[in-house]
Amino acid sequence: MVKRELIIRSNSDVAEFALLKDGRLTELHKEKESSNFAVGDIMLAKVRKPVTGLNAAFVNVGYEKDAFLHYHDLGPQFATAIKFVKMATTGKTKDFSLKNFPLEKDIDKDGSINDVLKANQSILVQIVKEPISTKGPRISTEISIAGRYLVMVPFSDRVSISQKIESKDEKDRLKRLVRSIKPKGFGVIIRTVAEGKKVAELDRDLQNLFKKWTLMCKKLHNAPHPSKVLVELNRGSSILRDMFNDSFTGIHIDEETLYEQIKDYVQEIAPKKESIVKLYDNNSIPIFEHFGIERQIKTSFGRIATMKKGAYLVIEHTEALHVIDVNSGNRSNKANTQEDTALQVNLASATEVARQLRLRDMGGIIVVDFIDMANPKHRKQLFDHLTEEMKEDRAKHKILPPSKFGLVQITRQRVRPEMEIKTSEPTPTITGKEVEAPIVLIDKITADLEKLLNGPASKNDISLHIHPFIAAYLTCGVPSIRFKWFQKYKRWVKVQPRDAYRYLEYRFKNKEGKTIY
Numbered sequence: 001m002v003k004r005e006l007i008i009r010s011n012s013d014v015a016e017f018a019l020l021k022d023g024r025l026t027e028l029h030k031e032k033e034s035s036n037f038a039v040g041d042i043m044l045a046k047v048r049k050p051v052t053g054l055n056a057a058f059v060n061v062g063y064e065k066d067a068f069l070h071y072h073d074l075g076p077q078f079a080t081a082i083k084f085v086k087m088a089t090t091g092k093t094k095d096f097s098l099k100n101f102p103l104e105k106d107i108d109k110d111g112s113i114n115d116v117l118k119a120n121q122s123i124l125v126q127i128v129k130e131p132i133s134t135k136g137p138r139i140s141t142e143i144s145i146a147g148r149y150l151v152m153v154p155f156s157d158r159v160s161i162s163q164k165i166e167s168k169d170e171k172d173r174l175k176r177l178v179r180s181i182k183p184k185g186f187g188v189i190i191r192t193v194a195e196g197k198k199v200a201e202l203d204r205d206l207q208n209l210f211k212k213w214t215l216m217c218k219k220l221h222n223a224p225h226p227s228k229v230l231v232e233l234n235r236g237s238s239i240l241r242d243m244f245n246d247s248f249t250g251i252h253i254d255e256e257t258l259y260e261q262i263k264d265y266v267q268e269i270a271p272k273k274e275s276i277v278k279l280y281d282n283n284s285i286p287i288f289e290h291f292g293i294e295r296q297i298k299t300s301f302g303r304i305a306t307m308k309k310g311a312y313l314v315i316e317h318t319e320a321l322h323v324i325d326v327n328s329g330n331r332s333n334k335a336n337t338q339e340d341t342a343l344q345v346n347l348a349s350a351t352e353v354a355r356q357l358r359l360r361d362m363g364g365i366i367v368v369d370f371i372d373m374a375n376p377k378h379r380k381q382l383f384d385h386l387t388e389e390m391k392e393d394r395a396k397h398k399i400l401p402p403s404k405f406g407l408v409q410i411t412r413q414r415v416r417p418e419m420e421i422k423t424s425e426p427t428p429t430i431t432g433k434e435v436e437a438p439i440v441l442i443d444k445i446t447a448d449l450e451k452l453l454n455g456p457a458s459k460n461d462i463s464l465h466i467h468p469f470i471a472a473y474l475t476c477g478v479p480s481i482r483f484k485w486f487q488k489y490k491r492w493v494k495v496q497p498r499d500a501y502r503y504l505e506y507r508f509k510n511k512e513g514k515t516i517y
Contacts, residue, residue: 001473004248007238007291008262010255020294025296025356026392029239037063037127039135040146042216042230042236044223047121050113057117058136062226065136069125071113075142077155079104084155085124088220092347096217098154098185122225132414145230146240148269149202150178154211156187164192174202181206183315192244214447237265242394247272254280254287270423290432290517295337299443300359307352310447311345315356321365328371343378344373347385354389362396363414371439372406383408440483441470445506451516452508461494461511470506492501 005020019027048066050057052058058066075081079101087093095101107116117123118515144151159178161171174190182188183205185220194202216230223229238253240262249268256279264275279288288294299306305313310329315322326349328341353368373379379402386408387399396413403409445464452462466474474495486492508517 002247004379005250005252005291006248007286007287007293008251008253008255008258008447009252010253010258014259015255016288016289017454018288019239019243020291020293023292024355025293025300025359026355027239028297029361037129037130038063038231038273039127041112041127041228042143042145042387043125043127043226043228044220045123045125045138046225047117047123049119049120049403050117052112052114055113057113059123059139060226061125061127061137061139063136064133065131067132067137067139069129069139070137070140071111071116072109073128073138073140073142074107074116075140075155076106076326077103078107078141080155081141081143082121085122085220089223090215091221092232094215097183099183101185102153103185118131124220124229124396129414144189145212146191146241147205147209149191149197150209151189151191152206152213153187154213155184155185158187159190160187162192162194165190165195167195167464177202178206183210186210212321214302216350237501239261240265241269244273246270246273248276248313252275252280252287252291253277255357300356305352305356306443306447308350308447309348311348313349313352313356321367322362324356324366324368326370339373339375339378340372343375343381346370346373346378346382350382350386351389354386354393357390357397357412358393358395361395361414361436366410366412368408368410370402370406370408373402379406442474446485448508448517449485449489449493453491461515462491463494463496463509463511464506465496465498465501466506467503469503470498471497 003020003022005022007018009016009018010071014029017027017029017031021351026341043061045059045061045067048058048060054070056068056070056342059069061067079103083104084093084098084101088096095102125139125141125145126143128140129136131304132136143154145277153186159175159182161174165171174194177199178188180189183206185409212230213373219227219229222262244266251262259277259279260439261272266277267274282290286298304314306311312329313331314325314327316325325466326346328345330402349368349370370382373382376491385403390399398411400409445466449462449464466476479487482493482495507515508515
């Protein structure tokens with residue numbers, strides 16, 4: 001059974017959420033207390049000015065840069081939404097059920113922004129993309145309120161369903177149930193996790209969403225511009241809402257207040273799973289250290305992402321796109337041909353690429369340069385494997401089959417700034433220069449040692465010649481890294497400090513002093 005754990009580290013102003021799958025880090029999120037523009041937040045805002053050439057408007061939502069609202073993000077029922085907001089803000093309506101609220105005619109899908117919006121107009125908007133780089137938030141006036149199983153859309157009567165639910169009978173059952181319980185004037189999107197759920201659970205979710213809508217509408221009367229009228233769940237709860245399932249085996253939190261919030265939320269959405277929420281109270285070892293997350297962060301976020309058996313990815317970022325280069329490195333295996341080796345490296349790399357996209361929350365255009373394969377069946381196998389690995393990715397994405405040059409193009413929705421973590425540290429030998437953190441270097445050394453011990457030099461005495469600082473890092477502590485090598489490989493490696501070596505330089509030598517790697 002796959003083991004899924006959510007580890008939450010909290011301090012005064014930042015909470016970090018690490019999702020582990022069988023102990024391997026697959027997602028990492030940060031939430032700052034001061035973050036005022038989270039995806040899903042609904043705000044009462046004021047139009048700054050429509051721009052005819054862009055067929056869009058800039059809207060004041062309280063951010064240093066105005067938010068961007070394109071005509072296509074208005075939604076067909078924009079005229080109805082504007083009318084409702086005007087009545088709610090002036091106090092002319094106290095009935096927020098929409099069952100008696102007359103719907104206006106849909107706006108022209110190819111119309112102009114100047115036909116429907118004017119400067120200083122009050123509008124209700126939802127954040128669909130957080131501020132990224134030099135751009136302000138991206139917003140929409142097509143409001144939706146997400147729940148555990150359903151998403152409620154005001155000013156609509158449409159019922160739609162997630163494409164990930166494959167069974168036609170189940171789709172028909174869910175649509176029939178939702179149509180029987182949904183309030184008039186609201187559309188509903190049925191989420192993937194609703195599959196197999198009973199009408200009572202769906203109805204409870206829908207009632208909670210309607211309650212949120214009502215509370216939000218009550219805030220509109222005499223509300224200042226701009227102001228937040230509905231806050232998206234905190235990141236921990238929203239992660240649980242979107243991805244929590246019966247396979248979760250543990251949720252560990254190191255801060256009591258957040259622990260109580262998460263426990264209450266889990267008790268609400270899945271009472272039987274309340275016991276998996278645990279407060280981590282070991283003060284001697286930080287929570288990310290205890291679960292091995294700190295090490296994975298150091299080794300996963302650099303320019304080079306290493307994999308087993310010597311293969312690695314090189315990840316480059318440009319303004320327009322991301323480029324990932326697949327390298328076999330010093331990989332040694334029992335494959336019969338170069339083509340088989342390329343296939344094995346590519347399949348392992350596809351798994352790591354899917355993980356890296358989620359981990360870093362990379363978005364936009366991603367080009368992956370896999371190792372060339374002449375066999376069309378192998379290219380098809382690689383494409384199918386990458387598609388399967390990307391299935392767990394909640395961000396919208398599209399993957400194109402490998403080109404003749406071995407390039408795979410991926411587009412992935414970007415709604416938040418990409419996760420960037422510094423993995424280099426100041427070098428102690430050269431002022432102003434940075435090098436990889438020791439953990440990253442140690443992982444490379446360990447991989448090389450494993451290769452040596454599995455090769456012709458396996459019976460020889462091996463000594464590691466290395467910079468004195470790294471030598472100390474390997475031999476100090478109980479148990480030391482060198483002792484862990486001894487436990488794993490049953491071989492003692494002599495560590496020889498070398499003052500003449502550069503910080504990242506190292507050599508493996510035999511007892512005659514000859515370099516063997």
